[in-house]
Amino acid sequence: MKTPYSAFSLLRGALNGQKHWEPAWRDPEPKASYDVIIIGGGGHGLATAYYLAKVHGIRNVAVLEKGWIGGGNVGRNTTLVRSNYRLPQLHNFFEFGLKLWHGLSDDLNYNVMFSPRGAMFLGHNDGDMIKLAERGDAMRCDGIDAELLTPKQIAKIEPLLDLSRTARFPIDGALIQWRAGTARHDAVAWGYARAADALGVDIIQKCEVTGFVKDGNRIIGVETSRGRILAGRTGICVAGHSGHVAGLAGLRLPIESQTLQALVTEGVKPMVQSVVMSQSLHFYISQSDKGGIVMGGDPDNWPSYARRGQPTIKEHAIAQAVTCMPALSRLRMLRTWSGVTDMSFDGSPIIGPSPIDGLYLNAGWCYGGFKATPASGWTYAHTLATGKPHALNAPFSLERFMTGATIDETSVGPFPNHR
Amino acid sequence: MSGPTRVPSGEETIEFTFDGTSYHARQGDTLAAALLANGIGLVGRSFKYHRPRGIMTAGIEEPNALVTVGTGGRAEPNTRATDVFVYPGMVAKSQNRWPSLSFDVASIFGLAAPALGAGFYYKTFFGPAKHWLRYEGFIRRAAGLGNAPTEPDPDNFSQSAGFCDVLVVGAGPAGLKAALDAAEAGKRVWLVEQDAVPGGSLLRDPDPAIDPGAMVERIEALGGKVFLRTTASGYWDHNFLTLSQRLVEPGAVPPHGFAQRLWHVRAGRVVLATGLIERPVPFANNDHPGVMLSQAVRSYVRRWGVVPGKRVVIATNNDDAYLTATALVEAGAEVVALLDARASGPAAPAGVTVYHDARPASVSGRKHALRKVTAVIGGSEQSFDADLIAVSGGFVPVSHLHMQAGGKLEWNVEAQAFIPGSNPQVCETVGSALAPPPAPAVAPAGKAKKSFVDFQNDVSLADIDLAWQEGYRSVEHLKRYTTLGMATDQGKTSNMVALSRLAEKQGVTVPEAGLTTFRPPFTPVTMGLLAGAGARNAGAHVRRIPLHALHEAHDPIWQPLGYWFRPRAYPVNGETLQQAALREARTVRTAAGLSDVSTLGKFEVSGPDAAKLLELVCATTVGKLAVGRGRYTFMCREDGFVNDDGTVWRLAENRYLLTSSTGGADRMAHFMSYVRNSLRPELKCSVVNVQEYYGGIALAGPKARGILAALTGAEPPRHMGYAPGMLAGVPVHVLAASYSGERAFEIHVEASHAAAVWQAIEAATRAEGGAPYGLEAMELLRIEKGHVVVGGEVDGRSTPQDLGLGGMLNKAGGFIGAAGLTRPALSDPNRNNLVGLVSLDGPIPEGGMLIQRAGQSPQGHVTAAARRIIEGGAIALALLQGGHHRHGEELIVTSPTRGEKARVRVTSPHFYDPAGERYRD
Amino acid sequence: MYQITCPHCGPRAQTEFTYERTTDSVVDPAGDAQTAMQALYTRANPMGLDDEIWRHTYGCRAWMVLTRHRVSHEIHAVKAIGPEALP
Amino acid sequence: MILPGNATVTDATSIIALPAAPLHALEIWSNPQDLATRVHKALGFALPPMNRSAGNAAITLLRYEPTVWLVEGDTSVLADTLGDDGALTAIGGGIVRFRIAGPGWRELLLEGGVFDTSPAALPVGATAATVIDHVGVRLFATSEDACIVYVPASYAQSLHHFWEEALPLLGA
Numbered sequence A: 001m002k003t004p005y006s007a008f009s010l011l012r013g014a015l016n017g018q019k020h021w022e023p024a025w026r027d028p029e030p031k032a033s034y035d036v037i038i039i040g041g042g043g044h045g046l047a048t049a050y051y052l053a054k055v056h057g058i059r060n061v062a063v064l065e066k067g068w069i070g071g072g073n074v075g076r077n078t079t080l081v082r083s084n085y086r087l088p089q090l091h092n093f094f095e096f097g098l099k100l101w102h103g104l105s106d107d108l109n110y111n112v113m114f115s116p117r118g119a120m121f122l123g124h125n126d127g128d129m130i131k132l133a134e135r136g137d138a139m140r141c142d143g144i145d146a147e148l149l150t151p152k153q154i155a156k157i158e159p160l161l162d163l164s165r166t167a168r169f170p171i172d173g174a175l176i177q178w179r180a181g182t183a184r185h186d187a188v189a190w191g192y193a194r195a196a197d198a199l200g201v202d203i204i205q206k207c208e209v210t211g212f213v214k215d216g217n218r219i220i221g222v223e224t225s226r227g228r229i230l231a232g233r234t235g236i237c238v239a240g241h242s243g244h245v246a247g248l249a250g251l252r253l254p255i256e257s258q259t260l261q262a263l264v265t266e267g268v269k270p271m272v273q274s275v276v277m278s279q280s281l282h283f284y285i286s287q288s289d290k291g292g293i294v295m296g297g298d299p300d301n302w303p304s305y306a307r308r309g310q311p312t313i314k315e316h317a318i319a320q321a322v323t324c325m326p327a328l329s330r331l332r333m334l335r336t337w338s339g340v341t342d343m344s345f346d347g348s349p350i351i352g353p354s355p356i357d358g359l360y361l362n363a364g365w366c367y368g369g370f371k372a373t374p375a376s377g378w379t380y381a382h383t384l385a386t387g388k389p390h391a392l393n394a395p396f397s398l399e400r401f402m403t404g405a406t407i408d409e410t411s412v413g414p415f416p417n418h419r
Numbered sequence B: 001m002s003g004p005t006r007v008p009s010g011e012e013t014i015e016f017t018f019d020g021t022s023y024h025a026r027q028g029d030t031l032a033a034a035l036l037a038n039g040i041g042l043v044g045r046s047f048k049y050h051r052p053r054g055i056m057t058a059g060i061e062e063p064n065a066l067v068t069v070g071t072g073g074r075a076e077p078n079t080r081a082t083d084v085f086v087y088p089g090m091v092a093k094s095q096n097r098w099p100s101l102s103f104d105v106a107s108i109f110g111l112a113a114p115a116l117g118a119g120f121y122y123k124t125f126f127g128p129a130k131h132w133l134r135y136e137g138f139i140r141r142a143a144g145l146g147n148a149p150t151e152p153d154p155d156n157f158s159q160s161a162g163f164c165d166v167l168v169v170g171a172g173p174a175g176l177k178a179a180l181d182a183a184e185a186g187k188r189v190w191l192v193e194q195d196a197v198p199g200g201s202l203l204r205d206p207d208p209a210i211d212p213g214a215m216v217e218r219i220e221a222l223g224g225k226v227f228l229r230t231t232a233s234g235y236w237d238h239n240f241l242t243l244s245q246r247l248v249e250p251g252a253v254p255p256h257g258f259a260q261r262l263w264h265v266r267a268g269r270v271v272l273a274t275g276l277i278e279r280p281v282p283f284a285n286n287d288h289p290g291v292m293l294s295q296a297v298r299s300y301v302r303r304w305g306v307v308p309g310k311r312v313v314i315a316t317n318n319d320d321a322y323l324t325a326t327a328l329v330e331a332g333a334e335v336v337a338l339l340d341a342r343a344s345g346p347a348a349p350a351g352v353t354v355y356h357d358a359r360p361a362s363v364s365g366r367k368h369a370l371r372k373v374t375a376v377i378g379g380s381e382q383s384f385d386a387d388l389i390a391v392s393g394g395f396v397p398v399s400h401l402h403m404q405a406g407g408k409l410e411w412n413v414e415a416q417a418f419i420p421g422s423n424p425q426v427c428e429t430v431g432s433a434l435a436p437p438p439a440p441a442v443a444p445a446g447k448a449k450k451s452f453v454d455f456q457n458d459v460s461l462a463d464i465d466l467a468w469q470e471g472y473r474s475v476e477h478l479k480r481y482t483t484l485g486m487a488t489d490q491g492k493t494s495n496m497v498a499l500s501r502l503a504e505k506q507g508v509t510v511p512e513a514g515l516t517t518f519r520p521p522f523t524p525v526t527m528g529l530l531a532g533a534g535a536r537n538a539g540a541h542v543r544r545i546p547l548h549a550l551h552e553a554h555d556p557i558w559q560p561l562g563y564w565f566r567p568r569a570y571p572v573n574g575e576t577l578q579q580a581a582l583r584e585a586r587t588v589r590t591a592a593g594l595s596d597v598s599t600l601g602k603f604e605v606s607g608p609d610a611a612k613l614l615e616l617v618c619a620t621t622v623g624k625l626a627v628g629r630g631r632y633t634f635m636c637r638e639d640g641f642v643n644d645d646g647t648v649w650r651l652a653e654n655r656y657l658l659t660s661s662t663g664g665a666d667r668m669a670h671f672m673s674y675v676r677n678s679l680r681p682e683l684k685c686s687v688v689n690v691q692e693y694y695g696g697i698a699l700a701g702p703k704a705r706g707i708l709a710a711l712t713g714a715e716p717p718r719h720m721g722y723a724p725g726m727l728a729g730v731p732v733h734v735l736a737a738s739y740s741g742e743r744a745f746e747i748h749v750e751a752s753h754a755a756a757v758w759q760a761i762e763a764a765t766r767a768e769g770g771a772p773y774g775l776e777a778m779e780l781l782r783i784e785k786g787h788v789v790v791g792g793e794v795d796g797r798s799t800p801q802d803l804g805l806g807g808m809l810n811k812a813g814g815f816i817g818a819a820g821l822t823r824p825a826l827s828d829p830n831r832n833n834l835v836g837l838v839s840l841d842g843p844i845p846e847g848g849m850l851i852q853r854a855g856q857s858p859q860g861h862v863t864a865a866a867r868r869i870i871e872g873g874a875i876a877l878a879l880l881q882g883g884h885h886r887h888g889e890e891l892i893v894t895s896p897t898r899g900e901k902a903r904v905r906v907t908s909p910h911f912y913d914p915a916g917e918r919y920r921d
Numbered sequence C: 001m002y003q004i005t006c007p008h009c010g011p012r013a014q015t016e017f018t019y020e021r022t023t024d025s026v027v028d029p030a031g032d033a034q035t036a037m038q039a040l041y042t043r044a045n046p047m048g049l050d051d052e053i054w055r056h057t058y059g060c061r062a063w064m065v066l067t068r069h070r071v072s073h074e075i076h077a078v079k080a081i082g083p084e085a086l087p
Numbered sequence D: 001m002i003l004p005g006n007a008t009v010t011d012a013t014s015i016i017a018l019p020a021a022p023l024h025a026l027e028i029w030s031n032p033q034d035l036a037t038r039v040h041k042a043l044g045f046a047l048p049p050m051n052r053s054a055g056n057a058a059i060t061l062l063r064y065e066p067t068v069w070l071v072e073g074d075t076s077v078l079a080d081t082l083g084d085d086g087a088l089t090a091i092g093g094g095i096v097r098f099r100i101a102g103p104g105w106r107e108l109l110l111e112g113g114v115f116d117t118s119p120a121a122l123p124v125g126a127t128a129a130t131v132i133d134h135v136g137v138r139l140f141a142t143s144e145d146a147c148i149v150y151v152p153a154s155y156a157q158s159l160h161h162f163w164e165e166a167l168p169l170l171g172a
Helices: A007-016 A043-054 A088-102 A104-108 A126-141 A151-157 A185-198 A242-248 A311-324 A369-386 B031-037 B105-110 B129-142 B173-184 B212-221 B294-304 B320-330 B400-404 B461-469 B475-482 B495-506 B527-531 B548-552 B577-590 B610-617 B665-679 B704-712 B751-767 B775-785 C033-041 D032-043 D076-081 D153-169
Strands: A033-039 A061-064 A119-123 A147-149 A173-177 A202-204 A209-215 A218-224 A227-236 A255-265 A275-278 A284-287 A293-296 A300-303 A332-344 A350-353 A359-363 B012-018 B021-026 B066-069 B076-080 B091-094 B156-169 B189-192 B225-227 B230-236 B240-246 B258-272 B276-278 B291-293 B311-316 B334-340 B354-356 B358-365 B370-377 B380-385 B388-392 B395-397 B409-412 B417-420 B427-429 B452-454 B557-561 B564-569 B593-596 B601-606 B630-636 B642-652 B655-660 B686-689 B694-700 B722-727 B730-735 B744-750 B832-839 B849-851 B860-867 B874-881 B890-895 B900-907 C003-006 C010-013 C018-022 C049-055 C063-069 C075-081 D008-010 D013-017 D023-028 D053-055 D059-063 D068-073 D086-090 D095-101 D127-132 D135-143 D146-152
Touching: A033 A043, A033 A218, A033 A369, A043 A061, A043 A185, A043 A359, A043 A369, A061 A185, A061 A227, A088 A104, A088 A126, A088 A369, A104 A185, A119 A126, A119 A151, A126 A147, A126 A173, A126 B849, A126 B860, A126 B890, A147 A151, A151 A173, A185 A202, A185 A369, A185 B475, A209 A227, A209 A242, A227 A242, A227 A369, A242 A255, A242 A359, A255 A311, A275 A311, A293 A311, A300 C018, A300 C049, A311 B258, A311 B527, A332 B527, A350 A369, A359 A369, B012 B031, B021 B031, B031 B294, B156 B173, B156 B527, B156 D153, B173 B189, B173 B212, B173 B258, B189 B212, B189 B230, B212 B225, B230 B400, B258 B400, B258 B527, B258 D153, B276 B294, B291 B294, B294 B311, B294 B320, B294 B388, B311 B320, B311 B358, B311 B370, B311 B380, B320 B334, B320 B388, B334 B358, B334 B370, B334 B380, B358 B388, B370 B388, B395 B417, B400 B427, B452 B461, B452 B495, B461 B475, B461 B495, B475 B495, B548 B751, B557 B775, B564 B577, B564 B775, B577 B593, B577 B775, B593 B751, B593 B775, B601 B610, B601 B642, B601 B665, B601 D086, B610 B655, B610 B665, B630 B655, B642 B665, B642 B722, B642 B730, B665 B686, B665 C018, B665 C049, B665 C063, B686 D023, B686 D086, B694 B704, B694 B751, B704 B722, B704 B730, B704 B744, B704 B751, B722 B751, B730 B751, B744 B751, B775 B860, B775 B874, B832 B860, B874 B890, B874 B900, C003 C075, D013 D153, D023 D032, D032 D076, D095 D153, D135 D153, D146 D153
Parallel strands: A033 A061, A033 A227, A061 A202, A119 A275, A227 A359, B012 B091, B156 B189, B156 B258, B189 B225, B258 B427, B291 B388, B311 B334, B311 B388, B334 B354
Antiparallel strands: A119 A173, A147 A173, A209 A218, A218 A227, A255 A293, A255 A300, A255 A332, A275 A284, A284 A293, A350 A359, B012 B021, B066 B076, B066 B091, B230 B240, B240 B258, B276 B395, B358 B370, B370 B380, B409 B417, B557 B564, B593 B694, B601 B655, B601 B686, B630 B642, B642 B655, B694 B744, B722 B730, B730 B744, B832 B874, B832 B900, B849 B860, B849 B890, B860 B874, B890 B900, C003 C010, C018 C049, C049 C063, C063 C075, D008 D013, D013 D095, D023 D068, D023 D086, D053 D059, D059 D068, D095 D146, D127 D135, D135 D146
16 A cells, blocks of 8 residues: 655655655566557556556556657647537547546555646638637537636636637637636656556556467467567557557558647736637747746658657748747747657547457557547556457548548648648 | 855946846856845745755856846746846745735645655546535645736747758867867858857866867857857757747847747767766755755856855865865855765865765755854764855766757766667767766765755655655556656756655666656747747738739728638628629629639640649540630549539640649649659649749629620630630639639739739729629639538538539549548448538528437538528538438528527539520629 | 759749659559558658658749658758759 | 839849749650650750750740740741640739749748858859749749849748848848
8 A cells, every 4th residue: 555645744854854755656577468458558558557457447458658658749749628518529539638637646545746726729711710610609508617707807817829810810709618727747757657657557568569479360369579478468659659559460551640730939027817829829838836837730741760850840830829929939949749640541549449440549649649648558457357349449440531420620621741 | 144255356337137136247157146146045945845945056056046128028037046137127026825925825835745745646636527626726726937028029039941961069178179069170150159158167166278269269260150148958860950049138128129049950969068967965944045066066156256154154065166175265254164985085174174974964054145054074964053064975977968869877886876878860968968977876864854855846855765665666557656857847856856766766777767858948948939939920921812902992801711811802892791792793693703712723735645644633624625625623632522523614625724722732733743743743743833823813793794895805715715815914824613603704913913804894894883893702602602612511521422523523433542442432422411500490500510309419411501692591511411312301400509490401412504505604 | 941853943942842642652543542542641750761742833943752851851862853844 | 013123232132023924844755865866956055955045036944843844935837846745824913933043043042941052062054943932933044143033922922021031131
């Protein structure tokens, strides 16, 4: 039993030099076999393991991580959490997750600093405003919060936005989801890891999967840098590298990997209250608890696994942000990072069985994976436990591309680079 | 004030203010030098515990001395006092303190420090997310550093391309030599230096044999370029670098309007002569004002004539700090002790007592300086009365750019440092970064709790130990758990100290413990600079239609459409948008109207295989068109969904004109090029994008034909016919196409002649009781007619069948998208189909959801709403599940976000003249 | 930002170019539907070399195939495609 | 609205929007060698290779694309030689020509650009299509002292403004 986290326990630590804390997770040797192996110790993989143990009572589970847990996209995003999608399959899925987010710190006994400070999409013309109303109406009809804001209401929340009529892209209004916000990304991985570990899940770091063990058309385990490990069911959960890992099993996916860049400025006193995004422009900004303005834009829209973006892509997103919020001009970009994103061919994820028995897929998160972490873990755990998709991830099957039932929020079609 | 003094040479002629008080500085002073010269040791407060902090370094690695420089929209928060040169009238302010720097209420956080170790926030503040939001408010206000400006930035920022054979980074002795050698070899050379003067380490340790100024002159005389105050901040793929150049100091008014310049440089070869950064030494209270790096002390003494202390202790593990002792003695300061952690060292200057096997354990002092230094010497403690301690824990090669370029590092045991190794790009490192002085590992002597590693973020040795204890053992976990290296100095002074501690904990060597990646930027870069000219227009120049000025004279309401601006309505007599649009639409229905359609996508396709190409691109038949005829057409994506629509016209035997939507024009141009040049290069045809060549004017209404006949002196073509003609003395294409549902024409004319044609048509139209109409009236007209629009009903998720266009598909197939259309989900009877809606009560909210009863998940949505132009009454177009078979059904349109609702009946989308009788003469 | 050696213009900045798709995802409009959808919806997406179709959109507008490494970003070969042209 | 002859001179570098003139796209789709010979005979000079220009008093051909030339001037002779191997399409109204003249033209064109405008990369007589501040443009180095820039008409005014604003930076 681990020492629970609490203010009291911290104060106790103030007297003993914080000597009473145990490691947040063990460092076990891999066993010869598990009921379920999850490839990938990112947010989704760790969440899946946690819900497998907690909801389904399946505790003989290993999470195999090539490097260190949380080192993939859960550790390199812009920490946004929201469910304000237009299409019902997406907003219902993400809303299920948003509800989990709201109780996540307590559930994990790890403060993931989920901060429901509101996320707004700005509209810059009548067309935008109608699209935003349509999105908000679709959400509201499905019981999800969404509110249209006038420029005056926006000014109260974000007074530093350029709300003048002469702005290059004047702000006509916004759609805000108040229950949306940000969370401390690393804490999500660590919180799930600690909670899953406490339920008996083996988190095995520095364990790279190099191949699959097959029995006929059935995957019965994996070859790793630490030897062969057998499994009843194996789940791939390595967004960014899904193409590569699925390729080890001989699968070709509707996915191309792209680099998505983000950056943070030096810290300043509070200047951005909510999360600001735009319907017509491609930037998003929020302010971290340390005071840095965190922002991102479009991905580098050609394939790459490099975690190394191109400067002009960032500069374009910054130009858009500074145009909308001129007060950002004299801040300084402090740190940049990139993630490798699984760009699926309709912009929506793939969660469900694969064409190979015993092998399951959780992939294609594009640039929206972080916010999905709890819902993805929950539904993937259900799928791995029962062999069948949960109602929420049933639409996100791999077959949909061949049948035509694609879920195309941005409606750009099959090429992620056209998005 | 005790402590710093100034060598009496040079004049303090530049006046500046710090926290409202005026001071004087010498030409060439950094703010840090000037503050020290004025006896100011306390400059800022730390991030977490608000501990008092002074000036620790003399360069860009400074973690502590952060100030806001400048005022209004030019104020630059978090400026390192060591990296800004004083100019007349400069206004500097301390940050992160309230009410004042010397009395900061938030320093109370320091008292709670025992409970606030690494990652404490992960362990508390539970409860609903709303509660965290409240705690977070306090944390956010206490965190942050300076304040962002609230006014717009008055200055511009430039971005320029640069090209050179050899780019040398760093104008120290090695960089100067590399640049001069390359220039003498006839190369196109760029030399960049972040300092305001060349010289690098020579500014601290002059060498009479090297004259940086003369070398710079020689490089320039050979055609090389030397950029001072310019930082190579990013090293990207294929030898591409970004350089940020300060044209004026932070906060200063630029004479030409540009504050900074960003260079996008492609270099044939890159030479990194980036030198070393000194390592601090961990001991208790090592963050106090009066603790400085040894080389920094030497810089202040030698370069700026500022002696930062009178009684100085030096603590070192290497020979370099002995030079600092010499400099201090020469400047008249007293070196009360030289603590050398090693068993032996070089000779010290006369009068300096050297203690071997000696390490600092703690210091204490007042706000601006130290009082006491306590050391462990050979196992026993000894205290010294001192106002300054100069420390050197060894040196860290500046390998940031080398690593950004993908370079490898090699571990040098003697120096306890990573040294640049091989590099996959055309890049080499030269100079001192390759040869840091030997400096053995030394175990810290002070209490871990107060021994700071990351000064700005208040990370101590104890925090690193705690992270380790809790299992955050990978270097990335350590960094993220403790926030080590994530402050504005990016760990330049802290990374190696922390890594040594981690290695010690793990019982491995430093390289085995790992290393975090270096990513751009090397030092923080101003956002306005990264935005460049795009800070004013989001990187999106306005696109102007050819008749912009002519419309402007009518004072229309403009409608942004992508990058374009088009007239939305031409109100008269104080009309609202809706009133004007309705009047304009009525005019079209009853007389005639003219409208600007110049932004339509337009392609001329010529050649013997033109029709073959068009039959690939268009999902309808094209080949059977007779010369002089046109037809409505649409294009599918390869997945079968409708991509765009327009009209196609056969202008001559082997020449066609294809029009497409405004919003999709660029996408269509790319697609046309792909199909013609990549997919079907063997076709004998030419595709030319003539979108901007033609200005387009739509003339619509029952009187349109008569007006046009009079203007051209010829019978206009019948509906969907084409004829060339002359109008206002200018050749025009007349296309008898209708979007409004009336007998109508598009007149396309070379853009430079469009004004004359518009004026002629406008005069004739007005004479017939007509008027110009804008986009809003066009919407009313097309909705009533049931014409789809790209971006509305054509939403990228609709099939031709969904939109009621299935009957027009080319039965022979072979068009792009035919394969995608065979997928079963694309003919699912429950797909969203285009329908019309007629309101049974009030207006229909555009974008609203279609439901059968309250509480139900939507079955469709309204794509466009309008009112009947003549008859009145609200109508709309909508996409409805299975809609083709639901005509007559009653539904509710609901818009919860706007609190609007309407009862509607589902109908055919063709409200107006479904038989097309208005097209006939 | 890459430097791409356009077969027609020589070395140019990546900004002038756009990525279109890999060569194995070219859909033949004359082919059968199953093959077409396989081409459209599956990718090797290797952590290594792939053949990619790019266009010098803001330069000579011509199309080419780049053999490019997806991790190192090294461009191993560039081959012109398109109609027959004069030198 | 850009008026012909609307010049601004700063540090002797000037930006002038030239009056509208006929411009055509010449595209060759078959028998390029054969057609090149015919054109050479008819015009008296050879079709220029990639990124080069050729011309006489009546007509100038600028090569920006593998199969397309930008033709400035009288196309009547050219039109008669094409046969079924190529076509001319008028595009002049969609392009504004700027003449940037003076010692700073090469430096000015680096502003917001990505293309090396040094004499080695863009000698007199050379052409290049590139992008400046997100706008696709075509350069034609007419002399040591001047360059013509072909700009899409819709962007002409704002790009002109962009250049005017950058003029004071020349030599800074």
